[in-house]
Amino acid sequence: MSTAKHVTRFRVRYSEVDRMGAAYNSRALEWFEAARVELLRAVGLAYDWMEQQGAHLPVVEAHLEYLSRAGFDDELEMTATASMPGKASVRFDIVVADAATGREVVRGYTLHAITDKTGKCLRPPKWLSDALAGDGP
Amino acid sequence: MSTAKHVTRFRVRYSEVDRMGAAYNSRALEWFEAARVELLRAVGLAYDWMEQQGAHLPVVEAHLEYLSRAGFDDELEMTATASMPGKASVRFDIVVADAATGREVVRGYTLHAITDKTGKCLRPPKWLSDALAGDGP
Amino acid sequence: MSTAKHVTRFRVRYSEVDRMGAAYNSRALEWFEAARVELLRAVGLAYDWMEQQGAHLPVVEAHLEYLSRAGFDDELEMTATASMPGKASVRFDIVVADAATGREVVRGYTLHAITDKTGKCLRPPKWLSDALAGDGP
Amino acid sequence: MSTAKHVTRFRVRYSEVDRMGAAYNSRALEWFEAARVELLRAVGLAYDWMEQQGAHLPVVEAHLEYLSRAGFDDELEMTATASMPGKASVRFDIVVADAATGREVVRGYTLHAITDKTGKCLRPPKWLSDALAGDGP
Numbered sequence: 001m002s003t004a005k006h007v008t009r010f011r012v013r014y015s016e017v018d019r020m021g022a023a024y025n026s027r028a029l030e031w032f033e034a035a036r037v038e039l040l041r042a043v044g045l046a047y048d049w050m051e052q053q054g055a056h057l058p059v060v061e062a063h064l065e066y067l068s069r070a071g072f073d074d075e076l077e078m079t080a081t082a083s084m085p086g087k088a089s090v091r092f093d094i095v096v097a098d099a100a101t102g103r104e105v106v107r108g109y110t111l112h113a114i115t116d117k118t119g120k121c122l123r124p125p126k127w128l129s130d131a132l133a134g135d136g137p
Numbered sequence: 138m139s140t141a142k143h144v145t146r147f148r149v150r151y152s153e154v155d156r157m158g159a160a161y162n163s164r165a166l167e168w169f170e171a172a173r174v175e176l177l178r179a180v181g182l183a184y185d186w187m188e189q190q191g192a193h194l195p196v197v198e199a200h201l202e203y204l205s206r207a208g209f210d211d212e213l214e215m216t217a218t219a220s221m222p223g224k225a226s227v228r229f230d231i232v233v234a235d236a237a238t239g240r241e242v243v244r245g246y247t248l249h250a251i252t253d254k255t256g257k258c259l260r261p262p263k264w265l266s267d268a269l270a271g272d273g274p
Numbered sequence: 275m276s277t278a279k280h281v282t283r284f285r286v287r288y289s290e291v292d293r294m295g296a297a298y299n300s301r302a303l304e305w306f307e308a309a310r311v312e313l314l315r316a317v318g319l320a321y322d323w324m325e326q327q328g329a330h331l332p333v334v335e336a337h338l339e340y341l342s343r344a345g346f347d348d349e350l351e352m353t354a355t356a357s358m359p360g361k362a363s364v365r366f367d368i369v370v371a372d373a374a375t376g377r378e379v380v381r382g383y384t385l386h387a388i389t390d391k392t393g394k395c396l397r398p399p400k401w402l403s404d405a406l407a408g409d410g411p
Numbered sequence: 412m413s414t415a416k417h418v419t420r421f422r423v424r425y426s427e428v429d430r431m432g433a434a435y436n437s438r439a440l441e442w443f444e445a446a447r448v449e450l451l452r453a454v455g456l457a458y459d460w461m462e463q464q465g466a467h468l469p470v471v472e473a474h475l476e477y478l479s480r481a482g483f484d485d486e487l488e489m490t491a492t493a494s495m496p497g498k499a500s501v502r503f504d505i506v507v508a509d510a511a512t513g514r515e516v517v518r519g520y521t522l523h524a525i526t527d528k529t530g531k532c533l534r535p536p537k538w539l540s541d542a543l544a545g546d547g548p
Contacts, residue, residue, distance in 0.1 A: 013441060013444065013445055013448075014155065014156070014161075014444050014448065014458070015155065015161050015163060015441045015444055017155060017156045018151065018152065018154060018155070018156070019151070019154045019155070019156065019158050019209060020330070020332070021156050024151075024152050025303055025307075025333045025336065025384075026152060026300045026301070026302075026303035026304050026307075027300070028300075029299055029300035029303060029426075030300050030424060030426045033299075033300075033424065033425050033426055034424055037424075037425065037484065046484070047425070047483070047484060048483065048484060056294070058294070058340070059299045059340055060339070060340050061337075061338065061339050061340070062299065062336075062337070062338045062340075063335075063336070063337050063338075064335065064336045064337075065334070065335050066332070066333055066334050066335070066336075069393070072156060072458070072459065073448065073457070073458060073459060110299075119343070150304060150307065150308055150311075151307050151311065151321070152304045152307055157467070157469070162440055162444075162470045162473065162521075163437045163438070163439075163440035163441050163444075164437070165437075166289075166436055166437035166440060167287060167289045167437050170287065170288055170289055170436075170437075171287055174287075174288065174347065183347070184288070184346070184347060185346065185347060193431070195431070195433075195477070196436045196477055197476070197477050198474075198475065198476050198477070199436065199473075199474070199475045199477075200472075200473070200474050200475075201472065201473045201474075202471070202472050203469070203470055203471050203472070203473075206530070209321070209322065210311065210320070210321060210322060247436075256480070288429065288430070288435075289429065289435050289437060291429060291430045292425065292426065292428060292429070292430070293425070293428045293429070293430065293432050293483060295430050298425075298426050300426060346430060
């Protein structure tokens with residue numbers, strides 16, 4: 001099974017750093033979201049367009065392992081891959097590492113249902129599987 | 138002109154504190170919102186009910202003066218007063234102080250338009266002026 | 275093995291709600307932190323006091339299952355239990371439910387190392403195991 | 412008096428958007444901070460380096476005018492200028508506009524004291540005035 005993959009860079013904001021001088025743990029879930037949005041954009045799926053098609057991807061599960069500290073203004077690199085386990089959900093695996101040294105900061109995944117606006121599960125649209133598979137014709 | 142007034146207490150969360158050990162500046166605007174919601178509830182105006190009536194109160198201006206630091210787990214007391222300057226907008230003045238010592242932490246105001254769902258200005262509903270005036274019959 | 279347990283209530287803030295009208299996923303990790311702080315306070319361990327003793331509890335792993343939506347102003351009830359798996363780390367299991375209906379919103383855990391200020395692992399202090407065990411004399 | 416000026420671009424994150432579909436008001440203060448950090452970096456003043464010199468710039472006042480809504484994934488452009496009113500404080504004026512249309516979203520300023528680590532006011536360091544004045548020899 002092939003998967004879509006995307007890399008994003010950003011700097012840790014002062015507002016994201018806690019009293020210990022390290023990025024606060026919940027911020028990783030905001031970064032993961034930014035990684036998902038950029039990966040989807042890269043395979044041609046603007047999030048707004050998807051919602052206009054009536055397809056939503058609410059998070060149903062998240063898992064995070066905090067491996068080392070990231071401080072204010074550190075430049076981080078996120079590598080995201082997307083897959084469709086069981087064909088009925090979407091999973092994003094994400095690794096955030098220090099851009100300068102490669103040291104891993106946090107890794108984890110989010111698992112998403114595919115639903116309509118009201119939260120009812122949908123059969124996965126073909127355009128979604130096609131885009132995430134990255135399969136050419 | 139009489140005004141509605143309300144007092145709320147809360148503790149500073151670890152996630153709200155920055156590298157200097159003090160509550161991060163943008164958090165004050167989240168606290169102000171909590172103060173507004175509780176003041177409105179106290180005068181009988183649940184925010185959801187107001188939106189169901191078609192009345193929204195988007196922030197059009199905010200001003201903050203940071204007077205002293207609040208650290209993690211400090212108990213703070215917010216005093217909010219509401220008024221309707223010029224009758225066409227709502228203003229909340231808020232003072233946040235240390236609950237134990239009375240030392241002021243931040244003070245300021247937010248000014249709100251009264252609009253429909255699309256952002257178009259509304260004539261202020263009578264139930265809003267009545268509730269905020271605190272005038273009994 | 276006995277465990278410490280604590281229940282906290284709070285309301286979902288407007289600032290925590292996303293475009294879908296539901297509390298944004300990363301906010302659950304901020305709530306979990308508030309639950310930990312209150313549980314520790316309830317067993318006599320103020321977080322500041324612990325840090326003054328030189329003991330820190332950085333999050334090394336987090337897991338979350340999102341079970342239903344929580345909207346603005348919903349009153350939620352968090353039940354937190356603490357345990358010390360393998361005696362060298364602390365785990366908080368947390369369930370967040372709608373206070374009115376009992377419907378579960380999110381559940382999960384955070385796993386914490388016990389370290390000094392620099393992040394070096396410590397032998398768990400006796401006061402910590404005693405407080406979390408909840409064992410009386 | 413000449414002033415330093417800098418332009419930054421970014422996209423609105425899903426986590427920053429509220430139930431009305433617009434960026435939540437407190438987020439503007441986080442954006443302002445990112446604009447300050449980038450302006451200072453552009454004139455040769457890394458924030459960490461400044462703190463190592465013993466100079467801190469805590470926010471003492473903030474003012475914001477919300478002019479139009481910014482939605483999820485909108486690309487915004489921030490223009491920041493820095494000045495030193497009265498020579499004893501630093502002021503950043505910031506305009507955030509839609510990058511595609513130029514429509515202004517929010518404008519305002521933050522005023523900063525110049526202090527040591529403990530919050531005591533400092534005489535402004537010459538390297539700070541020089542860098543912000545942008546005066547060549």
